[in-house]
Amino acid sequence: MTQAPRSQAPSHQAAPPLAADARTVRDPAAQAQTARDPAAGGGGGAPAGAPDAATPTAEGSSAAGSNDAAASAAAEPGGRLSAAAPAALGLAALLGLPALLEGSPFYLEILALVFLWGAMAGAWNIVSGYAGKFSLGHAAFFGLGAYASSILYARGGVSPWLGIPVGMALSVALAAFIGLVTLRLKGKYMALCTIAFVSLMEILAVHFRDLTGGSEGLMVPYEPGLANLTFANDHEKLVWAYVFAALALGVFLLCRRLERSPLGYRLAALREDEDAAEALGVNTLAVKLTSFGLSAALTSLGGSLYAQYMLWIEPQYVLSMELSTQFALFAIIGGVGSAVGPFLGAGLMFPLLTLSRSAFPGLPPGFNMLVYGLALIVAVLFFPKGLIALGPPLRRLARLIGRTGRARLGRRPAAGETAAGLNAAEGPAGSSHA
Amino acid sequence: MLEIDNVTMRFGGLKAVKDVSLTVAAGDLAGLIGPNGAGKTTLFNVVCGQLRPSAGRVLFEGRDVTGWKPHRSIRLGLGRTFQITRPFGRLSLLDNVVIGAMCREKSLDRARQAALGRLAQVGLADRAQDTAQNLPLGLRKKLELARILATRPRMLLLDEVMGGLGPREIEEMSRTISQIHGEGVSIVLIEHVMPAVMSLCQRIAVINHGELIAVGSPQDIRADRRVIKAYLGESVAGDSPGGQGSAAASQTAAQAAAQATTASSATEA
Ligand SMILES: Nc1ncnc2c1ncn2[C@@H]1O[C@H](COP(=O)(O)OP(=O)(O)OP(=O)(O)O)[C@@H](O)[C@H]1O
Ligand SMILES: [Mg+2]
Numbered sequence: 001m002t003q004a005p006r007s008q009a010p011s012h013q014a015a016p017p018l019a020a021d022a023r024t025v026r027d028p029a030a031q032a033q034t035a036r037d038p039a040a041g042g043g044g045g046a047p048a049g050a051p052d053a054a055t056p057t058a059e060g061s062s063a064a065g066s067n068d069a070a071a072s073a074a075a076e077p078g079g080r081l082s083a084a085a086p087a088a089l090g091l092a093a094l095l096g097l098p099a100l101l102e103g104s105p106f107y108l109e110i111l112a113l114v115f116l117w118g119a120m121a122g123a124w125n126i127v128s129g130y131a132g133k134f135s136l137g138h139a140a141f142f143g144l145g146a147y148a149s150s151i152l153y154a155r156g157g158v159s160p161w162l163g164i165p166v167g168m169a170l171s172v173a174l175a176a177f178i179g180l181v182t183l184r185l186k187g188k189y190m191a192l193c194t195i196a197f198v199s200l201m202e203i204l205a206v207h208f209r210d211l212t213g214g215s216e217g218l219m220v221p222y223e224p225g226l227a228n229l230t231f232a233n234d235h236e237k238l239v240w241a242y243v244f245a246a247l248a249l250g251v252f253l254l255c256r257r258l259e260r261s262p263l264g265y266r267l268a269a270l271r272e273d274e275d276a277a278e279a280l281g282v283n284t285l286a287v288k289l290t291s292f293g294l295s296a297a298l299t300s301l302g303g304s305l306y307a308q309y310m311l312w313i314e315p316q317y318v319l320s321m322e323l324s325t326q327f328a329l330f331a332i333i334g335g336v337g338s339a340v341g342p343f344l345g346a347g348l349m350f351p352l353l354t355l356s357r358s359a360f361p362g363l364p365p366g367f368n369m370l371v372y373g374l375a376l377i378v379a380v381l382f383f384p385k386g387l388i389a390l391g392p393p394l395r396r397l398a399r400l401i402g403r404t405g406r407a408r409l410g411r412r413p414a415a416g417e418t419a420a421g422l423n424a425a426e427g428p429a430g431s432s433h434a
Numbered sequence: 435m436l437e438i439d440n441v442t443m444r445f446g447g448l449k450a451v452k453d454v455s456l457t458v459a460a461g462d463l464a465g466l467i468g469p470n471g472a473g474k475t476t477l478f479n480v481v482c483g484q485l486r487p488s489a490g491r492v493l494f495e496g497r498d499v500t501g502w503k504p505h506r507s508i509r510l511g512l513g514r515t516f517q518i519t520r521p522f523g524r525l526s527l528l529d530n531v532v533i534g535a536m537c538r539e540k541s542l543d544r545a546r547q548a549a550l551g552r553l554a555q556v557g558l559a560d561r562a563q564d565t566a567q568n569l570p571l572g573l574r575k576k577l578e579l580a581r582i583l584a585t586r587p588r589m590l591l592l593d594e595v596m597g598g599l600g601p602r603e604i605e606e607m608s609r610t611i612s613q614i615h616g617e618g619v620s621i622v623l624i625e626h627v628m629p630a631v632m633s634l635c636q637r638i639a640v641i642n643h644g645e646l647i648a649v650g651s652p653q654d655i656r657a658d659r660r661v662i663k664a665y666l667g668e669s670v671a672g673d674s675p676g677g678q679g680s681a682a683a684s685q686t687a688a689q690a691a692a693q694a695t696t697a698s699s700a701t702e703a
Contacts, residue, residue, distance in 0.1 A: 260542070262536055262542060262545075265532060265536060266533070268529070268533075272521075272523055272525060273520045273523075275520065276520035276521075277522075278503065278504045279482065279484070279505075279516070279582075280533050280581060281504075281509060281536070283503070283505045284505070
């Protein structure tokens with residue numbers, strides 16, 4: 001299908017500090033370029049920031065997950081304390097890592113995209129994780145957002161700041177339509193049906209070439225300025241890393257909030273048993289459409305930002321099955337139905353893919369899908385709950401180490417401490433969809 | 435309070451409910467009995483909006499609620515439990531009930547308070563934090579009840595809440611039902627556990643093959659020829675003289691019904 005996505009991170013890197021050159025790299029012809037950072041294969045250090053960034057909130061479990069509200073409430077006093085350290089750490093990583101990496105644009109770009117893809121997996125997770133409505137159609141919203149703001153800007157001179165909300169509104173409308181058609185369907189049927197919409201959108205984008213630029217893609221004008229959401233060369237990547245970090249943080253906090261809200265409970269009820277939810281007064285159609293719309297709006301926002309970041313979009317990528325799969329995969333690998341999971345998944349998978357691409361430049365275009373497939377199988381077989389399932393044992397271990405440390409110092413842990421800790425360690429249950 | 439007006443429910447060629455008309459007054463504790471496959475659950479499904487009837491109307495407190503989505507009728511106070519319990523498996527018992535309580539409470543804190551109260555009412559307070567999917571059947575039935583109670587229904591349709599329970603659990607459940615009724619909730623009870631139905635209900639309706647064949651007091655129902663026939667089949671009923679004086683026959687009817695209980699618990703398990 002397309003080569004662009006796989007080479008994006010590396011291709012930026014191909015013309016490191018000179019953003020003007022990077023523009024030319026965005027030329028479709030140059031997209032097939034693969035990375036050639038010799039050091040790339042070695043270091044996995046950079047992306048570790050993303051998991052860190054997300055970790056603080058792994059503490060405590062969501063009411064909407066399988067854990068019980070009272071238990072987490074009971075764990076709250078202790079939980080607050082122990083959550084403070086990772087929270088601070090995560091925030092520091094979010095703010096500090098991009099700055100640290102400024103000298104190496106290759107890693108900075110990976111980091112920025114980890115934030116973006118984490119946010120997108122998080123948005124997907126709202127409807128497919130919390131509500132259990134499995135969508136493989138989210139590229140439709142990503143692409144719609146990207147095209148809406150870019151077309152308005154490139155063809156009509158409308159600032160992306162206005163194009164973004166327009167794209168989001170269109171995506172919500174599209175989500176309502178897709179939702180009414182597909183949300184009644186169960187599991188795999190819904191997934192299959194949503195795929196169709198992505199293909200349909202791609203066909204439309206290719207067909208209306210006067211508007212969209214057709215299959216060659218659409219170039220977004222390069223006119224630096226905050227009003228155009230385009231940044232001048234010198235600190236461009238750093239700024240975008242922060243923009244995507246903010247997006248990631250926003251999605252993450254929204255999901256955390258959602259988990260503890262009535263809507264979060266309703267989503268969980270929907271996921272567990274739709275008929276029972278309805279019989280208990282949950283307006284299941286409204287809840288489904290709300291979560292789908294919210295998810296679509298966030299995905300659309302990500303698409304618009306991505307277009308401004310790349311200054312070039314092509315239908316074969318922004319409206320591809322591959323992208324749709326990627327949203328789902330990152331969330332599933334990290335842990336579906338939890339706020340932090342999608343970021344863990346993106347933080348692990350995206351750097352892994354990008355680095356292996358740059359280490360082995362000869363990899364065929366289908367390589368990503370192969371890795372996605374294998375990773376999905378491994379995840380489903382061995383980590384049905386995703387990486388977040390590793391959280392509780394790690395926390396228990398940390399507590400154990402802490403306790404032995406204290407014991408050596410001759411202090412005993414307070415009685416409540418361990419009890420609450422064990423409760424909290426139950427961990428939120430993700431639902432596995434495979 | 436509830437008026438079922440000439441309701442028919444067709445599934446393809448099968449008429450699961452045939453032209454049933456039935457009213458339940460406010461304050462009633464009514465029973466709905468009939469052999470397996472008679473159409474009892476289907477009738478509940480029609481009343482609560484899980485199914486839209488092929489013909490007929492359902493009125494709740496004078497309002498036509500035919501084909502209303504369940505989440506709307508529950509807001510009017512018309513609630514039901516499911517014969518095959520449907521817990522939110524990966525949620526705690528408390529969260530299960532909180533979802534019911536959210537039907538009336540805007541704030542989660544208050545919903546949680548209400549939910550704890552309901553769990554206590556059915557005797558599940560000490561397991562509030564357990565995950566619902568690991569619950570044994572008896573407790574799942576209680577959870578189902580607590581959940582719907584949390585929506586503060588004014589009329590409750592209970593579909594075999596005693597199915598598959600042991601004698602002690604049945605007694606406990608009977609007591610809970612009386613207590614709920616005592617709080618002013620009107621109740622319709624589908625049940626195969628005849629002794630419990632007979633002692634709890636003031637009025638009993640019997641359906642067979644989708645048709646309403648009798649409505650009356652427990653005494654009337656015990657003596658009703660068509661009811662005995664429905665439970666025991668043609669031959670026995672043919673011998674029975676009918677009318678009064680068939681104490682022996684009513685005895686056998688109760689026994690037959692008791693057997694039906696075992697059958698239905700087998701299906702549930
Ligand atoms: N959704 C459906 N589609 C097709 N047939 C159905 C459906 N629901 C019920 N039936 C059929 O309608 C008839 C009545 O079923 P129903 O579940 O109402 O019986 P019931 O009186 O509740 O029996 P039980 O005591 O075993 O619970 C049965 O023959 C059943 O197979
Ligand atoms: Mg039934």
